[in-house]
Amino acid sequence: MRSGPRKFVLSLHLIVSIGWIGAVAAYLALDVSTITSDDPGILKAAYAGMDLIVQTVIVPLAVATLVTGIVISLGTRWGLFRHYWVVISLLLTVVATAVLVSETRTVSALAGIAADPSTTPEELYALNSTLVHSVGGLLVLIAILTLNVYKPRGMTPYGWRKQSGGVGQNTSG
């Protein structure tokens, strides 16, 4: 990939991936309030806010991170499967996105119950929290970011074969 497009995609990738972490941090604040607060008004607002953040910010940023990450990997010398740190980053991002997408149904259902006027305060207090997912997700995202910054050494057998083939045989594909 040429320098201009590469820097553009890289910038995009940095914006959406770091934005993803920030959005999860904001979600986490609301998530904590569903556990610490016993004010029904705050609980209803927190669940509504969590649903809004997940649907309109976190999911789009996650998908954009995955797409731009794949594009930037394929467009540079790092490749997608040539280095362990890229493979692990990809794997963690795919898993985090999959869990996130499946989690949206739970969050929407929680928000729906919380917004229902017939829901009593006792029912609000008894709603499940998604704290395990939000804390776990944030830790995974921080791990991915750290991995991408340090880029620890280690070439996969596939990367080694590609490199050897490129040097010796110059095979296509």
Add this chain to the structure above:
Amino acid sequence: MTHPATSRGGDGGRGETPPDMPGWVKVAALVVLVMAVVLVVIMFVVGGDHGPRLHTGAAEPIGAFTSMVG
């Protein structure tokens, strides 16, 4: 016979065999495995209704209130 570069797991392996898996990958895999086992054990010990079924719609409770209140 073993090429020095191939046994280190580094990026610069140019020997006849692929480089070994780096130590940090093995350590990370071990940590993830231990964490997964600990999580499963905790879920079994503590109980609770968390799991993949919770997201599929097959599991009943979105909130524990269905069993506590309803």
